[in-house]
Amino acid sequence: MMRVRNVFWRISVLLLVTEVFLTGGFACSEKNERDDQADYSFIYDNIEFDMPRVEEPVFPDYAVSIVDFGAVGDGVFDNSDAFAQAIDNVSEKGGGRVVVPRGLWLTGPIIMKSNIDLHLEDGAVVHFSSDFDDYPLIDTSFEGLNTYRCMSPVHAHGLENIAFTGNGIFDGNGDAWRPVKKSKMTESQWKKLVNSGGVLSDDGEIWYPSEKSKAGDSRDNFNVPDLKTKEDFEKIKDFLRPVMVSIKGCKQVLLDGPTFQNSPAWNIHPLMSRDIIIRNLTVRNPWYSQNGDGLDLESCKNVLIYNNSFDVGDDAICFKSGKNEDGRRRGVPTENVIVKNNVVYHGHGGFVIGSEMSGGVRNVHVANCTFIGTDVGLRFKSTRGRGGVVENIYIFNIDMIDIPTEPIRFNLFYGGNAPLLDDGGNSVPSGKEAKPVPVTEETPSFRNIFMKNIRANGFGNAAFFMGLPEMNLQNIHLENAVLRATRGISVIDADGIVFKNIIVEAEEGPALMLFNGKNVDIEGFGFETGQGGAISVFGPLTRNVNIVQKSVDDIQPFVELGEGVQKSEVLIK
Template sequence: MKTKQSQSLLALFIFTITCHISAQKTVQINEQNIYENIEFNMPKVNTTSFPDYQVSITDFGGITGGIVKNTDAFAKAINDVSTKGGGKVIVPRGVWLTGPISFKSNINLHLEDGALIVFSDDFDDYPLVKTSFEGLNTVRCVSPINANNVENIAITGNGIIDGSGDAWRPVKVSKMTDGQWKKLVNSGGVLSKDKKIWFPSEGSKKGYESSTNFNVPDLINEAELQSVKDFLRPVMVSIVNSKRILLDGPTFQNSPAWNIHPLMCEDLIIRNLKVRNPWYSQNGDGLDLESCKNALVYNNTFDVGDDAICFKSGKDKDGRDRGIPTENVIVKNNIVYHAHGGFVIGSEMSGGVKNIHISNCTFIGTDVGLRFKSTRGRGGIVENIYISNIDMIHIPTEAIRFNLYYSGKSPVLEEGEASDNKIQEEKLVEVTEETPSFRNIFMKNIHVADSETAIFFMGLPEMNLKNISIEDSFFETKKGITAIDADGITLKNVKIKASDDFALTVYNSKNIKASNFNFKGSKSAIKVLGSKTSNVQFDKKDISNEKEQIQQGMGLNKNAIKIK
């Protein structure tokens, strides 16, 4: 008789082999086959091209060693190449300290092997500029790497770009060991009134205390923003209103806020990157693709402090007024280690997200695997999302999570926080332009091992999650699938092994269809409840004893469950 431990080890072995086979299949992803097996009409991304002209930053006074700022050397080199019609700016091996780098069109910033660009931790090097952050029109410090209204730009090579993010970021005591926290506090900075957050400066603390809406200090007027400048952390790479962009090869790490943020851009290729942030870094996202069109994201690795690969399109009225969705994107062959979510849509999705293909990705210990989030007030439509061949292991919360009551909390709760996974009060709200909608999302070949929860669906009572399909998938988790306020969930050839809970729970949802649904090995089988639940269908061959295997909650309509 197999023990629980041996069964778990067997599942882990099978999962490891599956990941290995998947990796073998996807290692050859390139520009030629990246467009294969796409479910929608994907335009071919226009690519970059550069003249043969090239210069080194040493030609313009660049000094290696990490002591002398090379801001002028970078600016002069970029200006020279620009006036010559474009080409390559070479960063040789060495440590290159600098202030912000501003791109012009037709520039390829190329980091040779052993090159390390370190951005200055002197906040005076980063003036305030009008921009967008977390989907809102606001003011932040200028980004270390910035480009606006340019065309045909690239960052290439095998070097490293470091944003000196630790100089900017607040840190929560809950994210540190006792020794780490003591060392951080002794390094300087100031503490919040409750001693639970460390700030690098008084200005940073003042900015935090002046904010009610995440990272935007809305309790002070624009004239006072200079006094909280230290709080207005920039994203490390900001590319805005630009076309034909290539990021290929470098390591991007230690960003003040988000790592890479293309905004309202078209024709992007993001490949072969290593994107890293400390696990404790607040807003330490990897890639945030916002209101962008026609993009390829492949062969990258992420190990970050917040969401890894995240698609957005603006927040609330600012996002709806912009009205630019993120659309036509292929995501293939990426690996994510630590992150709040491996692949994420939202919560700032007010301009919509559509026509997205995600396949052949592996998530190892991310807080959530596939994460979809929004809330009332956002508006926007997320639709036509196709996800396949995803391997996950050691997911501490949900492998797949839909939450339309997103409150801004981390998936892994800190001490004293309440979960937003509880069933919400069934209060109908009028459907308006502020109502978010998630629909037509198709997933197949999802394999999950040694994780907490298989799937959590939670829509709104006035706008259910609609038409979501899971096929040919296996989940070895403690808890199974929960569907709340959903309409049109299809489970086909799905195996759930939920060791501690029900394999499937349905609450106030309709048009739920499960066929070839295998729940052997789960602690309990199926629970259906809620007065608004209707048309929950199971195959007769999957249900051997309806009374024992399907628990019905009080108030459930007697005709809500159908066995065919």
């Protein structure tokens, strides 16, 4: 097998990347260790935008235990009333701490009140009921759409100054809610599940917990049914799995320490809230859990997310702001967010923006995160019909390994109809070109996104950047990256791309494919491919591509121009 190399630049760029990793991020060195739990000033180091300081909630020195109100921690007794009475008592005293001691505490929904710190001591497990009647339908939002949904196990709406602290566990009992496909279980597991109750799909391939759950799954738009009245939703109530922790319209919120696991749908969902600190959490869902996201931050402002661990069934750290017309009508972006020092194991994406981003996402700083085995690393997704603007996103010092698709993926055709994909859905050219449509308020825009110091090893494709033909990705920078993959980088419909000091080691060439790229600057490109050249340029709309290497002879023989590309638009110097 022929191997195409640029050895000099591979070595020199690798040294430069290593040096920058050791010396820090965009401006100066990054502080990785915190000296004290209460001192988190380091979290504001090197932020590129005006970020207000997020103050922690403060509570009066008053505390009660749920045991004081008759709670029994045997995993059988229903402690719903004990939780409610303890929270009411502390609220009436002006606020303080509700303590959950070691034990197994079965309960229905916990309805929070302002000025309450719900504190789970070591060994405390709050296990939410599997009785669907405990969770009434409420008017809320899910997947960015206004709808009805079952009340969340942890319900905090319209509150101020609240916290969830300690080292205990919130368990959402999600398996009681989720339909299960026979193909995902062994024969003995399936037999046990069927014998436990529930109903089967007409073809016997899917188990549902109840007839109402089955009825909901037979409809279009399966996550948010297109129904009009609450009475219609009641007929499929058991299908409407709640997020486990719903924080809506709240101010000054702290989540510090607990494990949140096994949620019916999304795990933690702050919605239209502000001044939030999320730290030191363990967030877990089974790998097979449908919609089993870890954290979905939606239309929120002034947020810190750091020192957390995620291992979930869908996107891990995900930013949203509403979907389509509902999101645009709400018009509340997610903005001013710092994400640092997080680890993600399984998940569909490590750090994700979209696809419900119709209200916009802006001013986000992501640093010092590690993704191990996520389907995608840095994931940006939207589609025609969303609208909204994603801008001013700064990402650096990201390490990734065992990513089966791409460590970096921009897809503005999320949900289908993607151009330039082969029949297997891989991010490689197929010759099918998308046609532009008129730009309207429904056109999403991703721009001003900066990624620096990215290391990734072991995945399918080095990176994938795909905009819309009518709204290209704009001003996307990738600097100091080492990417080892089966295939190289693909860039489709992008304007203002900057690649600086990038190393691509791909088993199949080219190392970089550009299709209809405009105003592209490539400097210090190191490559090694099993077959094919370094850079292939396609598309009749290609304009102003500049390739800068220390020696023209190192790169010129390995640049291929496709049919329709004017030679004057691709300069090598």
